[in-house]
Amino acid sequence: MITSTLETVPGRTIREHLGIVQGSTVRTKHFGRDLMAGLKNIVGGELKGYTELLGEARDEAFDRMLEQAKAKGANAIINIRYGTSSVAQGASEILVYGSAVIVE
Amino acid sequence: MELLIELWQVLFVVLLLILAFFTGGFAERRHYKSIIRREDELGDIAVVCAKTLPPMHPAPRTTLVRGNAVISIDYFKRFLARLRMIFGGRIHSYESLMDRARREAILRMQYEAHVIGASMIFNMRFETSSISKGGKNAVGTVEVLAFGTAVIPRE
Numbered sequence: 001m002i003t004s005t006l007e008t009v010p011g012r013t014i015r016e017h018l019g020i021v022q023g024s025t026v027r028t029k030h031f032g033r034d035l036m037a038g039l040k041n042i043v044g045g046e047l048k049g050y051t052e053l054l055g056e057a058r059d060e061a062f063d064r065m066l067e068q069a070k071a072k073g074a075n076a077i078i079n080i081r082y083g084t085s086s087v088a089q090g091a092s093e094i095l096v097y098g099s100a101v102i103v104e
Numbered sequence: 105m106e107l108l109i110e111l112w113q114v115l116f117v118v119l120l121l122i123l124a125f126f127t128g129g130f131a132e133r134r135h136y137k138s139i140i141r142r143e144d145e146l147g148d149i150a151v152v153c154a155k156t157l158p159p160m161h162p163a164p165r166t167t168l169v170r171g172n173a174v175i176s177i178d179y180f181k182r183f184l185a186r187l188r189m190i191f192g193g194r195i196h197s198y199e200s201l202m203d204r205a206r207r208e209a210i211l212r213m214q215y216e217a218h219v220i221g222a223s224m225i226f227n228m229r230f231e232t233s234s235i236s237k238g239g240k241n242a243v244g245t246v247e248v249l250a251f252g253t254a255v256i257p258r259e
Contacts (some may be wrong), residue, residue, distance in 0.1 A: 003168040004253045005227040006155060011163020037176070041244065043176025044128035045135075045206075050235060051174045054247060058170065071200060080168055082251055084233040092233070 001066055002076035002103065009076055012103040020071045022097035023064030027057045029090055057094040058082065060095050076098035121180050128178025132200065139207050146214040151225045151252065162258045169225060170251035171212025174235060175205045177244045185244075202246060206230065209250040217254040228252035 002009055030036070037047050069077050081096035083090070087093050157164070175206070177185075181197035188195050217225050229247040 004166045017252050040176050044180040045131040047174040
């Protein structure tokens with residue numbers, strides 16, 4: 001599966017557009033991580049727990065998008081974009097979407 | 105007795121401010137040093153916002169890469185920022201926080217591209233979100249995501 005933020009796949013021609021595919025996940029922070037985050041809010045610095053948490057969430061959203069694209073029979077996803085929104089206090093939604101296409 | 109408790113509360117805040125002043129400044133200087141060093145190391149991977157690739161023969165492989173960083177400001181700078189919000193104007197400490205988070209996110213994305221043998225990153229985009237802690241000090245922790253298309257040249 002070719003994934004890209006570009007509108008084309010270099011050296012290949014797009015034969016068919018299969019429409020939008022997307023994956024999303026809603027995550028909330030974990031108590032232990034939140035405790036560390038409270039401390040880091042005082043001393044400053046990177047919140048590694050949150051960086052990892054959001055990274056894992058993006059991986060999962062991405063995998064869901066890939067599954068959708070596979071189910072549609074695509075071999076590439078182009079013009080991929082990420083989005084983040086907070087749905088509730090302490091919880092955020094990670095979204096990734098793109099266009100599923102067949103290239104040759 | 106009540107006076108003592110109040111005095112203790114004030115003292116506690118002052119102690120926190122002093123602690124944060126030193127730890128926050130130290131964390132920021134150390135972070136900038138590491139950012140500058142890694143920017144030198146990964147400088148050969150060009151990051152471009154353009155959408156179209158220059159003609160390359162043979163056509164390169166492309167794949168998505170991303171990097172993110174969640175960075176928090178310290179208690180002292182948050183206090184300064186709250187003071188600044190009374191008068192308005194530039195908040196220098198928040199500017200450096202955003203700058204650090206963006207550069208760190210780009211570096212992580214460049215590193216991911218470096219690992220897979222890419223030479224360039226095209227159509228790079230940023231996503232910024234603030235991680236809410238709730239209450240009065242809602243702002244102060246930001247997350248920056250940088251993502252783009254890594255271009256891997258073929259032999």
